[in-house]
Amino acid sequence: MIDxxxxxxxxxxxxxxxxxxxxxxxxxxxxxxxxxxxxxxxSLPIGRRVPLSEQEVSEIVxxxxxxxxxxxxxxxxxxxxxxxxYTPAYVDFIxxxxxxxxxxxxxxxxxxxxxxxxxxxxQSLIAELYDMDVVNSSHYDWSTAAAEAALMSLRVVRGRRRxxxxxxxxxxxxxxxxxxxxxxxxxxxxIGTDTLDGRIDQDLAETAITGETAAVYVEIPNALGLxxxxxxxxxxxxxxxxxxxxxxxxPVAAAIYAPPGELGADxxxxxxxxxxxxxxxxxxxxxxxxxxxxxxxxxxxxxxxIGLTRDSQGRRAYTMILxxxxxxxxxxxxxxxxxxxxxxxxxxxxxxxxGHGRTGLEKIAHAVRGNTIRLSRILERENLxxxxxxxxxxxxxxxxxxxxxAASNARRSHGILVGPPLWEPYSQxxxxxxxxxxxxxxxxxxxxxxxxxxxxxxxxR
Amino acid sequence: MESGEWRQQVWREPLLLExxxxxPEPYASxxxxxxxxxxxxxxxxxxxxxxKPNIPxxxxxxxxxxxxxxxxxxxxxxxxxxxxxxCTMKYNPRIAFKHVFTGRLRRVHPLQPDETVQGLxxxxxxxxxxxxxxxxxxxxxxxxxxxAHGELAGVLTIRKYHELAxxxxxxxxxxxxxxxxxxxxxxASMAGFRVVEVPTGPDGNVDMxxxxxxxxxxxxxxxxxxxxxxxxxxxxxxxIAGLVxxxxxxxxxxxxxxxxxxxxxxxxDMGFDIAHVNVHKTFxxxxxxxxxxxxxxxxxxxxxxxTGLRLSDIAPGARVVYDEREGLYRVRWNTRGVGRIRMWxxxxxxxxxxxxxxxxLGSVGLRRATERAVINTNYFLSLVRGIEGYTxxxxxxxxxxxxxxxxxxPLERETGVNAEDVAKGLLDRGFYAPTxxxxxxxxxxxxxxxxxxxxxxxxxxxxxxxxxxxxxxxASPEKAKSRPLNTSVGRVxxxxxxRPRTLTPSWRVYLRRAREGGG
Ligand SMILES: Cc1ncc(COP(=O)(O)O)c(C=O)c1O
Numbered sequence: 001m002i003d004x005x006x007x008x009x010x011x012x013x014x015x016x017x018x019x020x021x022x023x024x025x026x027x028x029x030x031x032x033x034x035x036x037x038x039x040x041x042x043s044l045p046i047g048r049r050v051p052l053s054e055q056e057v058s059e060i061v062x063x064x065x066x067x068x069x070x071x072x073x074x075x076x077x078x079x080x081x082x083x084x085x086y087t088p089a090y091v092d093f094i095x096x097x098x099x100x101x102x103x104x105x106x107x108x109x110x111x112x113x114x115x116x117x118x119x120x121x122x123q124s125l126i127a128e129l130y131d132m133d134v135v136n137s138s139h140y141d142w143s144t145a146a147a148e149a150a151l152m153s154l155r156v157v158r159g160r161r162r163x164x165x166x167x168x169x170x171x172x173x174x175x176x177x178x179x180x181x182x183x184x185x186x187x188x189x190x191i192g193t194d195t196l197d198g199r200i201d202q203d204l205a206e207t208a209i210t211g212e213t214a215a216v217y218v219e220i221p222n223a224l225g226l227x228x229x230x231x232x233x234x235x236x237x238x239x240x241x242x243x244x245x246x247x248x249x250x251p252v253a254a255a256i257y258a259p260p261g262e263l264g265a266d267x268x269x270x271x272x273x274x275x276x277x278x279x280x281x282x283x284x285x286x287x288x289x290x291x292x293x294x295x296x297x298x299x300x301x302x303x304x305x306i307g308l309t310r311d312s313q314g315r316r317a318y319t320m321i322l323x324x325x326x327x328x329x330x331x332x333x334x335x336x337x338x339x340x341x342x343x344x345x346x347x348x349x350x351x352x353x354x355g356h357g358r359t360g361l362e363k364i365a366h367a368v369r370g371n372t373i374r375l376s377r378i379l380e381r382e383n384l385x386x387x388x389x390x391x392x393x394x395x396x397x398x399x400x401x402x403x404x405x406a407a408s409n410a411r412r413s414h415g416i417l418v419g420p421p422l423w424e425p426y427s428q429x430x431x432x433x434x435x436x437x438x439x440x441x442x443x444x445x446x447x448x449x450x451x452x453x454x455x456x457x458x459x460x461r
Numbered sequence: 462m463e464s465g466e467w468r469q470q471v472w473r474e475p476l477l478l479e480x481x482x483x484x485p486e487p488y489a490s491x492x493x494x495x496x497x498x499x500x501x502x503x504x505x506x507x508x509x510x511x512x513k514p515n516i517p518x519x520x521x522x523x524x525x526x527x528x529x530x531x532x533x534x535x536x537x538x539x540x541x542x543x544x545x546x547x548c549t550m551k552y553n554p555r556i557a558f559k560h561v562f563t564g565r566l567r568r569v570h571p572l573q574p575d576e577t578v579q580g581l582x583x584x585x586x587x588x589x590x591x592x593x594x595x596x597x598x599x600x601x602x603x604x605x606x607x608x609a610h611g612e613l614a615g616v617l618t619i620r621k622y623h624e625l626a627x628x629x630x631x632x633x634x635x636x637x638x639x640x641x642x643x644x645x646x647x648x649a650s651m652a653g654f655r656v657v658e659v660p661t662g663p664d665g666n667v668d669m670x671x672x673x674x675x676x677x678x679x680x681x682x683x684x685x686x687x688x689x690x691x692x693x694x695x696x697x698x699x700x701i702a703g704l705v706x707x708x709x710x711x712x713x714x715x716x717x718x719x720x721x722x723x724x725x726x727x728x729x730d731m732g733f734d735i736a737h738v739n740v741h742k743t744f745x746x747x748x749x750x751x752x753x754x755x756x757x758x759x760x761x762x763x764x765x766x767x768t769g770l771r772l773s774d775i776a777p778g779a780r781v782v783y784d785e786r787e788g789l790y791r792v793r794w795n796t797r798g799v800g801r802i803r804m805w806x807x808x809x810x811x812x813x814x815x816x817x818x819x820x821x822l823g824s825v826g827l828r829r830a831t832e833r834a835v836i837n838t839n840y841f842l843s844l845v846r847g848i849e850g851y852t853x854x855x856x857x858x859x860x861x862x863x864x865x866x867x868x869x870x871p872l873e874r875e876t877g878v879n880a881e882d883v884a885k886g887l888l889d890r891g892f893y894a895p896t897x898x899x900x901x902x903x904x905x906x907x908x909x910x911x912x913x914x915x916x917x918x919x920x921x922x923x924x925x926x927x928x929x930x931x932x933x934x935x936a937s938p939e940k941a942k943s944r945p946l947n948t949s950v951g952r953v954x955x956x957x958x959x960r961p962r963t964l965t966p967s968w969r970v971y972l973r974r975a976r977e978g979g980g
Contacts, residue, residue, distance in 0.1 A: 005552055006833045007916045013829075016836050016917060020843045025832045028839055028860045029725045031694045036731060041724045044594045047823035054556050057821050061560045067580030069573070070565035078570045081804055086489035087567070090521055094528045095562060102537030102553050104545055105751045107896070110948040111469060111888045114534030115750045121477045124968035128478070128514035134966040137751060140606035143804040151651070172804050179777060179800040183620055183653025229507050257508050276488075281581060282571030282805025283606065284753035293970055295961060304751065308965035309958035311950040312943070319953045321964065327609070327643035328899065332656040337647035340607035340741060340756075344749025351528065354477040357518015359484050367491045370498035390508060411574070420572050440489040 004054075071417050074445045079394045079436025080420040081142070081170050081223075082285075085252075085364075086440050087276040087352075094351050101344065105304070109319040110311070116318035119343060120306040122350035129254045129353070129361075130268045131261025132290035136303030138341040139287025142271035143173040146217060146248055147180035148302045148336055149267040149289060153215030153244045154184060155300040155335070156266075160214035160243070164189045164205075166234070168198030168222035169248065171423055177217070189213070191234075195425045197387055197396070198224040202233055209237050215267075219248040220257065224387070224426060225372065225394030225434070227257055235264045250274060251288065251349075253392050255358070255365040260290070267291050272349035286345040301325065302336030364439045368393050371437035371446065378450045379435075386432075394436040396422060401457035403433035409456035416452045467891030468947045472530040478968045480527075482517035515969070534949040535750070536893055542919050543893040546864040546908025547642060547690055549720045549742030550893075557745070557817040561810050571805040575791050582790035584816045585807065586781040588757075591819050595827065596716070596736050597729025598759035600771065604778025604801070606808040608717055611737025611756030612648035612684070615713045617799045618735060618760070618776045619682045620652050622711065625775065626766040632681035632709070638667050640691060640900045645684045645715055654681055661902055665693040665855035667701060676704050686715035687731065688722065690900040690908070692838060692861035702732025711735060711763070711772075719743045720912065721835060721862030724828025734761045734772065744815035755811040770797060779806040833913035834863050837920060841865065841911060844924040850875065850931035854903050864910035866903050867895075873905050878934035878941045880905040885944040885952065886930035892923055 003009035013025070022028060043049060052060075076084045095101065099114070106112035106119075123135035139145040150163050163181065165174060167190045178188060192204035200218070209216055216238040221227045231247075238245045247265035252274050254260070260268030272286030273279075291297045299322075307321035327334040356364065372391045379385035379397060387396045399406035403421045410416040421433040435449060503509075519527070537543065543550040569578060589601040605611040616635065623632040635649035636657045646656040659675050662668040667685075676683075683705045687695045695701070702712050714728035714736035720743045728736045740746050741754030748754070760772040773780070775798025782793045792806050822830060838861045845851060850872030853865065873879040884894030884907075896908040911920055934941045945951065957963050965971045 005554060006830060006913045010829070012917065013833050013836055016840045020836070020839050022839070025836065028832075028835050028862075029694075031696055031859060032722070032726045033696065033699070036699070036726045038597070038724070038727055038730065041828060042825050044824045046591045046594050046827065047820045049823045049825060051822050051826040052820065054821070057556060057817060058560070060820065061584075061817055064580035064584055065560065065564060065566070067583070068565060068569060069577040070568040071570075071573075073568065076570065078572050080572055082571050084568075084570075086487075088488035090524055092563065093525065096558070097528060097532045098539030099532035099535040099537050100528075100750050101558075101747045102539045102543075102550075103535050103750045104537075104543055104548055104550055104748050104893075106535075107545070108536075108884060108888055108894050109953040110885065110945045110950055111536045111893065112534075112750075113949045114474075114531030117474065117476065117534075118528070118531050119750070120967075123966060124476065124478055125516060127967040127969050128516050131512060131514070133970050140610060140808070141804050144606070144610075144802070147802075170804075172801065175800050176802055176804060179617065179802050180651070182800075183617070183651070227508055229505065232507065254510070255514075256504055256510055258510050259512075259514075262511055278567035279570045280567055281569040281573075281578065281807065281809040283755075283803070283808035284810055285804075293966070298964075298966075305966050307958045308968075308971055309963075310954050312952040312954070315950055317950040317953045319955060319958050321958050321966065327647035329643070330647075331643045332646035332650045334643065334647040334650075337609040337613060337644045337651055338607070339609055339644060340739075340748070340754040341752040342606075342749075343751030344747075344753060347750065350477065351524060353516060354480075354519050354527075355485065355521065355524055356487055357482055357485060358514055358516040359482075360487050360518050361516065363491065363496060364487050364489065366499040367487075367489075367495040369504075370495040370500075373498045373502060374495065390505060408574070411577075417570060417573065438489075439487065439491055439495070441495070442492045443494055 071415060075416045077435045077449055078417040078419050079434050081172065082279055083274050083393065083436055084279060084438045085274050085276050087278055088355060090355060091276050091348050091351050095348055100347060106320065113318060116306050118347045120308060120318050122346040123306060125350050125353045126288055126290060129251055129259065130290050131259040132268050133293035134298055134301060135290040136305050137343055138346045139289055139303060140342060141285040141287045142248060142269055143176035145269040145287035145289040146173055147177045149246045149269050150177050150181050150215060152267065152300050152302060156297060157214040157244060160212055161185060162187045162189055162212045162214060164191055164208045164213050164216045166191050166200050166218040167193040168224060169219045170223040197226045197389055198222045199226060199228050200230045200234060202230060205234055205237060209241050209243060211241055213241055213243040215244040215246050217246040221250065221253060221392045224396050225391040227390040227392050231263060239264065252365050252368060255361040266297060272345060275349040276352040277345055277348060284342050284345050286342050286349055300335055303338055367439040368437060371441050374443060375435060375437055375446045378446055382450045382454055384450060384453055394434050396432050397435045398432050399453055399457055402430045406453055406456040407433060410452040414452035416449060418449060466947055469949045470533040471949045472534060474527060474530045476968055478515060480517045480519050480523060483520045485518040485520060541892055542911060542915050542923060544895050544909045544911045546896040546910040547717060549910060549912055551745055551912040552914035553745055553747040557814040560817060561814045566810060566813065575789060579790055582781050584813060586783060586790050588812060588816045589781060592738060592757055592759055595723060596759050597727030598736055599762040600773035601757055601759040602773060602776050602778050602780055603757045603807050603812055605756035605758055606803055607752065607754045608737055608739040608756045609644040609648060611758040612644055613651055614758045614777050614802055615735040615737060616648050616652035618772055619711050621775045621799050622765050622772065623681055625768050631678055634679045635681055636675050636683040638685060640689050640902050641684065642690060642715065642717065665691050666695055666697055669697060672701065676708055678708060680705060680708050680710040682711040682713055684713040684715060686718045688718045688862040691855050691866050692864040693856065693859060694862060698731045717742060718863055720831060723831040729761060734763050740811045740815040745818045746811040746814035753808060753811050755808040774798060777802040830913045837911040837913065837915055838863060838865050841909060841920050844921065845927060848928050848931060864908060866900065867907040868903050869905040869907055872931055872934055876934040876938045878938055880907055882942050883907060883930050886941060887926055888945040889947045890926040892926060
């Protein structure tokens with residue numbers, strides 16, 4: 001294997017050493033103190049110690065992968081922030097195109113126009129979908145985009161040290177935001193919500209958002225799947241108090257619901273994972289982040305941005321812009337430390353969006369919404385829910401035994417994945433969890449989920 | 462363009478947003494009843510989207526042609542050398558691509574029970590163990606999504622360590638050398654530390670005098686990469702570690718340059734307490750035009766004073782552990798420290814790529830990869846030495862490791878042709894340019910890293926190109942400064958790109974400005 005990736009292998013290495021005039025490879029490492037040399041490197045248990053043939057590697061990996069269960073997508077209702085969607089074959093083909101796959105960050109613009117254009121298209125498509133102006137060419141995931149949005153708000157609204165967060169946001173995302181802002185002496189005020197569906201309590205919002213608040217963060221739909229109509233009130237309240245509004249939104253939902261821009265968001269975040277990028281056991285996903293074209297915001301915006309410009313002959317060209325915000329120039333004063341991001345995923349997301357167009361995306365969004373409605377009707381009929389109001393993609397489920405037990409039985413007996421269980425204050429004595437639908441679920445799939453959940457609590461554990 | 466020279470393709474390819482709308486149907490199979498259920502119960506007006514996004518739908522042949530054209534106007538390792546110093550752009554083996562990107566992993570949900578993903582967890586567990594051996598550390602966490610994210614994980618851990626030890630009010634500073642990558646100081650500030658820079662001495666090592674005066678009671682830690690960004694091994698690393706440890710600080714190792722020392726030195730043995738690796742550099746996962754990557758971070762089992770906890774217990778994220786009793790691999794989240802710094806436990810696909818890469822090579826193969834990478838650097842230097850116009854600042858007699866940093870300062874002084882022009886000249890000859898103007902301590906820096914996967918012939922050709930460029934700079938400097946001429950566009954106007962009145966970060970901004978008659 002080794003000779004295939006190191007042209008000519010040991011033989012060529014010897015020849016090159018001779019050309020350099022080095023007696024041995026050792027000479028090139030002579031400045032590393034003796035005492036630091038690992039004595040028995042070659043026998044350390046790293047891989048199988050020696051190089052393997054490609055076939056051996058393949059066989060080992062295939063055996064390991066055979067012990068990874070990929071479920072029938074029609075039986076996957078697991079959500080909680082990662083969702084199934086169909087990945088068109090053309091998207092996977094674009095993923096394999098070597099000129100993009102194996103390229104680096106486009107530091108040299110003239111030779112990277114294709115890559116730059118693809119990233120600019122991603123930014124432009126998300127700008128359309130979110131109704132925002134400026135989009136960066138990605139963060140690690142929604143949670144880190146949200147966390148960096150919070151940090152950005154502290155730089156834009158100077159002197160304020162509180163961030164108000166709707167209690168209904170995804171709890172893991174909230175944990176990430178906490179990890180990021182903790183070093184900056186920031187207090188997070190969690191806005192109380194209804195314990196059934198997570199609807200924001202406007203009185204509590206009033207008290208949580210004050211003249212000390214730098215930003216208000218809310219998600220659409222919320223972590224229980226509710227598209228909360230009170231978000232608009234929250235936006236007004238935030239702006240009245242001089243705070244920024246950060247809206248996290250499912251990009252598919254943005255095709256039919258009021259997008260961040262229409263809600264008055266100053267910063268929008270989200271995850272492109274739902275745009276056919278796959279589940280990937282948690283990554284790579286696609287952290288989306290956008291803002292308005294207001295230099296007060298843009299100067300504090302983190303991440304890489306591609307812009308449209310012209311070349312020496314006036315032809316259309318693309319390049320990285322506003323680099324003075326970034327770590328390689330601004331170092332300790334940069335707007336973020338990010339450099340490697342999820343560019344490839346952003347290009348795939350753009351390809352997915354373009355392959356569907358506005359009308360196709362709307363149709364997918366309606367299918368997801370329609371399936372949410374259909375599932376909620378079935379669950380109501382089976383007395384398996386207690387949610388009301390407008391839901392998208394995800395709804396709370398109530399089971400007659402502990403939800404975790406029900407989900408585990410549903411998996412064992414029906415090959416169905418559902419969940420995660422809800423958390424405090426929404427769990428209602430551990431009997432509630434979430435179910436997420438995809439655009440492709442059929443009425444039969446949804447019925448099967450209800451059957452499985454009903455049966456699951458009848459079976460002994 | 463000049464005859465006989467390489468030439469990149471030129472397509473006047475419209476943006477996706479400029480195509481006519483073909484109104485395609487979704488690729489997923491959608492039951493009409495699903496859409497009807499939504500139509501029968503319309504979205505309540507206050508929640509409804511009002512404006513229509515300008516997103517045309519393309520047919521499949523249009524999309525494939527679009528990206529085929531765009532890819533022919535891009536340049537990756539698959540076309541030729543991308544000797545970007547500090548980036549370790551090695552070949553990305555297709556065997557890993559096959560298993561990582563085209564298989565069942567794409568369909569595995571991060572909340573699937575551990576029992577259902579045992580083969581995957583076994584790989585990640587082994588990867589943790591292997592990385593610990595490679596780095597000479599005790600415990601690895603695969604959570605971070607990139608190198609800079611690993612740095613953040615590391616410095617947040619340093620912060621938590623001092624906080625738990627009750628000394629955070631004193632430990633306010635992180636020391637970084639002036640040769641450090643920008644992410645180091647940026648990560649330290651993100652973790653709420655003050656950054657103290659120390660200069661590099663003429664021998665390319667950290668200036669010990671300056672370091673001694675910088676280190677003190679307020680030192681929370683030091684971030685360093687070794688070999689440095691000059692490609693030089695920091696010979697006094699043990700002394701540096703001693704200084705920092707003596708005042709109760711921790712040492713953080715930026716693993717971006719690991720490709721220069723595998724088999725010859727390990728950060729753990731040098732005295733580092735925390736280290737990250739860049740899976741998308743050293744372990745060959747493709748960089749995808751900017752990402753994805755992964756930045757596993759490894760720890761010595763240093764105890765947090767008075768807590769009974771180890772560094773890895775207070776680090777962000779999750780570890781894969783093996784439960785002997787159950788005979789199962791388990792994902793275990795750390796609950797007593799920093800808290801998670803991304804939503805899910807792992808950026809899985811690049812990590813599995815790294816697993817396959819390390820499995821393929823083993824300890825012996827990794828050592829050989831490092832050896833050839835270092836041989837390639839020094840072979841390049843042996844050829845480039847003596848070409849008028851370029852020098853090798855800092856200890857020119859010392860061997861370089863994974864990379865070398867040339868200065869084009871003499872050429873610039875003589876002809877006005879600077880490092881950026883040299884870079885553009887390389888593009889015109891069908892190569893990607895080196896990293897330029899970094900590290901900041903080298904004037905007109907050209908930072909070259911070929912990695913072990915480059916051929917001797919390409920290294921020779923690269924040197925010939927540098928020679929040609931220097932000759933052209935003398936013969937016709939205007940020509941040298943007008944390059945590139947053979948790429949799909951000419952020199953890009955950076956001023957226009959960044960001026961507030963012409964700044965165009967998205968197509969809608971362009972259209973709005975066109976409507977308003979500005980720009
Ligand atoms: C020396 C050095 N440190 C840190 C980083 C940051 O790593 P990443 O790009 O994976 O975030 C890089 C590469 O960009 C680097 O070259």
